Amino acid sequence: PIRSVSVDLNNDASLLIDIPDALCERDKVKFTVHTKTTLSSFQKPEFSVPRQHEDFIWLHDTLVETEDYAGLIIPPAPPKPDFEGPREKMHKLGEGEATMTKEEYTKMKQELEAEYLAVFKKTVQVHEIFLQRLSSHPILNKDRNFQIFLEYDQDLSVRRKNAKEMFGGFFKNMVKSADEVLISGVKEVDDFFEQEKTFLLDYYSKIKDSTAKAEKMTRSHKNIADDYIRISATLNITMSFVSLQKVEGRVASDQELKLTELLRYYMRDIQAAKDLLYRRARALADYENSNKALDKARLKSKDIPQAEEHQQQCLQKFDKLSESGKKELTSFKGRRVVAFRKNLIEMAELEIKHAKVRSSIQLYYICFIMCTNELQYAWGICKILCEQI
Amino acid sequence: MLFFKYLNVCSINKLTLIFTGSTSKSEDTDPPLDDETGSKVEQAKETSTDPIINITGDLPASDTQQPPTTNKIADPLLDLFSDTPAVDAKKPIQPIPDLFEDEGSDLFTEPRQTKPAKQPQKSLFGEPDEDLFAEPLGATSKKTISQEPKTVTPKPSGDGGDKGANQREPADIFTEEAVITAPTVSKTPGATSKTNGVHSEEDTDIFAEATVELSLDSPHNERKKDMTAKPSASAPSLAAAAAAASLTKPQSAALEETTLPMFRTKTFTVRRRFSDFLGLYEKLSEKHGPNGFIVPPPPEKSILGMTKVKVGKEDSSSTDFVERRRGALERYLQRVVNHPSLIQDPDVREFLEREELPRAVNTQALSGAGFLKMINKATDAVSKMTIKMNESDVWFEEKLQEVEAADQLFRKLHTLVESLVVHRKELSLNTASFAKSAAMLGSAEDNTALSRALSQLAEVEDKMEQLHQEQAANDTFSFAELIADFIRLLGAVRGSFDHRMKAWQRWQDAQSMLQKKRETEAKLLWANKPDKLQLAKEEIVEWEAKVTQYERDFERVSATVRKEVIRFEKERTKNFKRQIIKYMESLLQSQQQVKCFYSSLGMKKTM
Numbered sequence: 001p002i003r004s005v006s007v008d009l010n011n012d013a014s015l016l017i018d019i020p021d022a023l024c025e026r027d028k029v030k031f032t033v034h035t036k037t038t039l040s041s042f043q044k045p046e047f048s049v050p051r052q053h054e055d056f057i058w059l060h061d062t063l064v065e066t067e068d069y070a071g072l073i074i075p076p077a078p079p080k081p082d083f084e085g086p087r088e089k090m091h092k093l094g095e096g097e098a099t100m101t102k103e104e105y106t107k108m109k110q111e112l113e114a115e116y117l118a119v120f121k122k123t124v125q126v127h128e129i130f131l132q133r134l135s136s137h138p139i140l141n142k143d144r145n146f147q148i149f150l151e152y153d154q155d156l157s158v159r160r161k162n163a164k165e166m167f168g169g170f171f172k173n174m175v176k177s178a179d180e181v182l183i184s185g186v187k188e189v190d191d192f193f194e195q196e197k198t199f200l201l202d203y204y205s206k207i208k209d210s211t212a213k214a215e216k217m218t219r220s221h222k223n224i225a226d227d228y229i230r231i232s233a234t235l236n237i238t239m240s241f242v243s244l245q246k247v248e249g250r251v252a253s254d255q256e257l258k259l260t261e262l263l264r265y266y267m268r269d270i271q272a273a274k275d276l277l278y279r280r281a282r283a284l285a286d287y288e289n290s291n292k293a294l295d296k297a298r299l300k301s302k303d304i305p306q307a308e309e310h311q312q313q314c315l316q317k318f319d320k321l322s323e324s325g326k327k328e329l330t331s332f333k334g335r336r337v338v339a340f341r342k343n344l345i346e347m348a349e350l351e352i353k354h355a356k357v358r359s360s361i362q363l364y365y366i367c368f369i370m371c372t373n374e375l376q377y378a379w380g381i382c383k384i385l386c387e388q389i
Numbered sequence: 390m391l392f393f394k395y396l397n398v399c400s401i402n403k404l405t406l407i408f409t410g411s412t413s414k415s416e417d418t419d420p421p422l423d424d425e426t427g428s429k430v431e432q433a434k435e436t437s438t439d440p441i442i443n444i445t446g447d448l449p450a451s452d453t454q455q456p457p458t459t460n461k462i463a464d465p466l467l468d469l470f471s472d473t474p475a476v477d478a479k480k481p482i483q484p485i486p487d488l489f490e491d492e493g494s495d496l497f498t499e500p501r502q503t504k505p506a507k508q509p510q511k512s513l514f515g516e517p518d519e520d521l522f523a524e525p526l527g528a529t530s531k532k533t534i535s536q537e538p539k540t541v542t543p544k545p546s547g548d549g550g551d552k553g554a555n556q557r558e559p560a561d562i563f564t565e566e567a568v569i570t571a572p573t574v575s576k577t578p579g580a581t582s583k584t585n586g587v588h589s590e591e592d593t594d595i596f597a598e599a600t601v602e603l604s605l606d607s608p609h610n611e612r613k614k615d616m617t618a619k620p621s622a623s624a625p626s627l628a629a630a631a632a633a634a635s636l637t638k639p640q641s642a643a644l645e646e647t648t649l650p651m652f653r654t655k656t657f658t659v660r661r662r663f664s665d666f667l668g669l670y671e672k673l674s675e676k677h678g679p680n681g682f683i684v685p686p687p688p689e690k691s692i693l694g695m696t697k698v699k700v701g702k703e704d705s706s707s708t709d710f711v712e713r714r715r716g717a718l719e720r721y722l723q724r725v726v727n728h729p730s731l732i733q734d735p736d737v738r739e740f741l742e743r744e745e746l747p748r749a750v751n752t753q754a755l756s757g758a759g760f761l762k763m764i765n766k767a768t769d770a771v772s773k774m775t776i777k778m779n780e781s782d783v784w785f786e787e788k789l790q791e792v793e794a795a796d797q798l799f800r801k802l803h804t805l806v807e808s809l810v811v812h813r814k815e816l817s818l819n820t821a822s823f824a825k826s827a828a829m830l831g832s833a834e835d836n837t838a839l840s841r842a843l844s845q846l847a848e849v850e851d852k853m854e855q856l857h858q859e860q861a862a863n864d865t866f867s868f869a870e871l872i873a874d875f876i877r878l879l880g881a882v883r884g885s886f887d888h889r890m891k892a893w894q895r896w897q898d899a900q901s902m903l904q905k906k907r908e909t910e911a912k913l914l915w916a917n918k919p920d921k922l923q924l925a926k927e928e929i930v931e932w933e934a935k936v937t938q939y940e941r942d943f944e945r946v947s948a949t950v951r952k953e954v955i956r957f958e959k960e961r962t963k964n965f966k967r968q969i970i971k972y973m974e975s976l977l978q979s980q981q982q983v984k985c986f987y988s989s990l991g992m993k994k995t996m
Contacts, residue, residue: 220819356980
C-alpha cells in the first residue's frame with residue numbers, strides 16, 4: 001500500500017495497525033482493522049475487527065471532545081467514502097448505452113470499474129493512515145477509546161449513539177463556526193503562537209485553493225482519458241492494446257492523484273492544527289475572563305477564593321495547552337515538510353518515468369504505423385493517443 | 390531507340406535519362422538498381438540507397454512488354470519518390486525515397502539507407518501492408534522482382550486487357566508496381582499502356598515538376614502532361630499555399646509556386662475571397678462531377694464563425710476559426726492541383742493566376758442560383774432513393790459500402806476528437822490556475838526549501854499549461870481537421886457514385902424509351918400509317934444512337950469512378966499516414982518536454 005501522504009507511521013512494533021482488506025456493499029464500506037501489539041494493555045497480541053466509516057468518526061470526535069487532549073493536534077478524520085463520481089458515470093453510461101457501440105460500452109465499463117476500485121483503495125488508505133497517526137502519537141495511542149476501537153469485537157453502534165447524545169457534537173460545531181473570529185480576535189502574548197496563527201490562517205486558505213484547483217486539473221485529465229478510451233473503442237482496438245492502455249491510464253491518474261491527495265490531506269491536517277489554536281485561544285479567553293472576574297471579586301470582596309481558584313485553573317489549562325501546543329505544532333511543521341518533499345519528488349519521478357514510457361511507446365508506434373497497412377493506421381493513432389492519458 | 394527524354398529536376402541537379410533500352414528482360418534488371426546509379430544518370434545523392442523504385446517495375450503496364458520504354462517512363466511512382474525518372478529497366482535509378490514526401494522523417498530515411506537496394510518498392514509506398522523491414526515483395530532479391538509474378542501484390546496486376554483499372558484494385562497502386570516489375574514482362578502490352586497512362590495520371594503529384602517535357606513516342610501520350618515528382622526535399626513545384634488569412638478581411642491569399650510550363654510565371658500570389666473558392670468548386674463539380682470525377686470539396690460556410698470574425702472579436706476562437714479555414718482551403722487547393730485532370734481545367738488556372746476574379750455570385754445562399762441549387766440537391770436526394778441500380782459490378786457495391794461505413798465511423802470520430810480538444814483546453818486552463826495557486830502556496834510556505842520547491846512546481850505547471858495548449862492546437866489542426874477533411878472527401882466520393890448511378894439511369898431510361906418507340910413502330914405498322922411510321926423509324930434510330938451513347942457514357946463514367954476511387958484511397962492513405970506521423974512526432978516532442986520540466990524540479994538538491 002502506498003502510504004504516501006504521511007511519513008514515519010507504523011514503525012513502532014509495539015503497536016502495528018493496518019487495514020488488510022475491506023468489503024464494499026453498495027456504498028457502504030466495511031473495513032477490517034488488524035492490530036498486532038506487544039503491549040499488555042491489550043488482551044491479545046493480534047486481532048482483527050470489522051469497522052464502518054461511522055466508527056472512525058466516532059473515535060475522532062471522542063478524541064476531540066476529550067479535554068485532556070485539548071493541547072494536541074487530533075489527526076483529521078478520514079473523509080466519507082465518496083463513490084459519487086463513479087456512480088454518476090455509471091448512470092451516464094447506462095443512459096448512453098444505446099448510442100454506443102458494444103466495444104465502447106465495454107471499454108467505458110471497464111474504465112468505470114477501475115475508477116471505482118481506485119476510489120475504494122483510496123478510502124481504505126485514508127482510514128488506515130488515520131489509525132496509524134493515532135498509534136504513533138505518544139499520548140493518543142494510550143487513549144481508552146482508541147483501544148476499544150481496535151479491540152472491541154462487538155458492534156460499536158451503541159456507543160456511537162450514546163456519544164452523540166452526550167456531546168451532541170457541541171464542541172465541534174462551535175469550533176467550525178467561531179474559530180476564525182476567535183483566533184484572530186484574541187491578543188496574542190506569545191510570539192511563537194502569533195507567528196503560527198498568522199502562518200496557519202494564511203496557509204490554510206492557500207492550500208484549500210490549491211487543493212480545489214488540483215482537483216479540477218485531475219478531473220480534466222480524467223475527461224481526456226475517457227475521450228481517448230472512446231476514440232479507441234470507435235476504432236476498434238484489440239485486447240492486447242487495451243490492457244496496455246489501461247496500465248498507462250492508471251499510472252497517469254495515479255500521479256495526478258498523488259498531488260491532489262497530498263494537498264487535500266494537509267489541508268485537513270492544517271485545519272486540525274487550527275483547531276488546536278482555537279482551543280488555546282479559547283483557553284486564553286477563559287483565562288482573561290477569569291482575571292477580570294477575580295478583579296471584580298476583589299473589588300466586591302466577595303467569593304474571592306473561588307475566583308482565585310478558577311483563575312489558577314484557567315492559567316494552568318492555558319499553560320498546559322500552550323506547552324503541548326508548541327510541541328505539537330513544531331513537530332507538525334517538520335512532518336509536513338518531510339511529507340511534501342517526499343511526495344513531490346515521487347510525483348516528479350513518476351511524471352518523468354511516464355513521459356519516458358510514453359516516448360518509447362510512441363516511437364515504437366511510429367515505426368509500427370509505417371509498416372502497417374492502411375486499415376490499421378487508425379488503430380495506430382489510437383494507441384498513441386491513448387498513451388497520452 | 391530513343392524512347393523518351395525525361396527531364397527530371399531534383400533539388401540538386403537536373404537529370405537526364407536517356408534510355409536505349411531493349412525490350413528484353415530488362416525488367417528484372419533491377420539489380421543494378423541500387424548500387425549503380427543506373428545508366429548514365431547522375432544520381433542525386435541518395436539514390437544509391439534505394440532500389441526501391443525499381444523502377445523497372447514501375448508501372449504495371451509499363452513494364453510489361455518489351456518496351457522498356459514504358460518502364461522508362463518511370464512511372465509516376467518513381468516520380469513520387471525520387472527524381473529518378475523513368476528507369477531504365479536495366480538500370481533503374483534509385484530515387485531518393487522518402488516515404489512521405491514532405492516528411493522529414495529521419496525515421497525512415499535511415500532504414501532505407503541501411504537496407505540494400507533490396508527493399509522493394511513497396512516499402513516506399515508504404516501503403517500496402519508492407520513492412521518496411523520485411524522481406525521485400527517476397528522477392529529474395531529485389532531486383533528479381535520480375536521473377537516474381539504477383540508475389541506481393543494482392544492483386545495480380547497482370548491482367549491484361551483490362552483497362553488497368555482493375556490493377557488498381559489493390560489498395561495501393563504501388564504495390565502493384567512493385568510487382569509489376571516482374572509480371573510486367575508477362576503482361577500484355579495492351580494493358581500496359583493503359584495502365585501506364587493511368588499511372589502517370591495518378592502520380593501527377595503536387596510535386597510535379599513543371600519542366601518535365603516528355604516527348605514520348607510511346608503510346609503513353611498522357612505522359613506528356615505528366616510531371617515528374619520532385620522529391621520531397623524541394624518545395625513542390627505547384628504548391629498552392631493558402632498563406633496568411635488575415636483576420637481583418639475575409640480573404641485569403643493564395644500563394645502559388647510553380648514551374649509548370651502552362652503557367653506564365655514561376656511564383657505568384659493572388660488574393661481570393663472565400664466565396665471564390667466556393668465558386669471554383671461549383672464550376673469544377675458541374676463540369677467534372679457528372680463524368681465520375683471526385684471533385685475535392687472545400688470547407689463549408691460558417692455563419693457563426695465568420696460573424697465572429699467580422700465583428701472583430703479578437704479572441705482565440707476567431708483566430709482558431711481563421712486558421713482552421715486557412716488550412717482547409719490550402720488542403721483543398723492542393724487536392725485540386727494534385728488531381729491530374731482537374732489541373733488541366735482552365736478555371737483552375739484562372740483561379741490561380743488571374744488578378745481579379747469576377748465575384749462568384751451563385752454561391753450566395755439566398756441568391757437565385759442558390760435557391761436553384763438547393764432545389765437540385767433536394768431532387769437529387771429524392772431520386773437517389775428511388776433509383777435501385779442493378780449492380781453488375783460488385784466492386785462498386787462493395788466500395789460504396791466501405792465508403793458509407795467509413796463515413797459513419799469518421800463522423801463519430803470527429804465528434805470525439807472535438808470533445809478531446811475541448812477537454813484539453815479545459816485542462817490547460819485548470820493547469821494555469823493551479824500553477825498560480827501553487828505559486829501562492831509557495832510564497833506562504835515558511836520553510837525555505839519547501840517554499841522554493843513549491844515555486845518550482847508552479848513554474849513547471851505553468852509550462853505544462855503551455856504544453857497542453859499546444860497539444861490542443863495540434864489535436865485540432867493535425868487531427869480533427871484532417872478527419873473533417875476526410876469526411877468531406879467521402880461525401881465527394883459518394884457524389885461520384887451518385888453520378889455513376891445517374892448515368893446508368895439515363896442509359897436505362899433511354900433503353901425503355903427505345904423500347905417504347907419500337908412498340909409504337911410495331912403498332913403503326915399494324916395500323917398501317919406510313920407517314921407516321923417513317924417518323925417512328927427515325928425516332929428509333931435516334932434512340933438507338935442515344936442508347937449506345939449513354940451506355941458508353943456509363944462505361945466511361947464507371948471507369949473514371951473506379952480509377953478515381955483507387956486514386957483516392959491511395960492518396961488518402963498516404964496523406965493520413967503522413968499526418969499521423971507528424972502528429973505523433975509532435976506528441977513525442979511534448980513528452981520530451983514533460984521530462985525536462987519535471988527534471989528541472991530538482992527537488993533533491995534544494996531540500
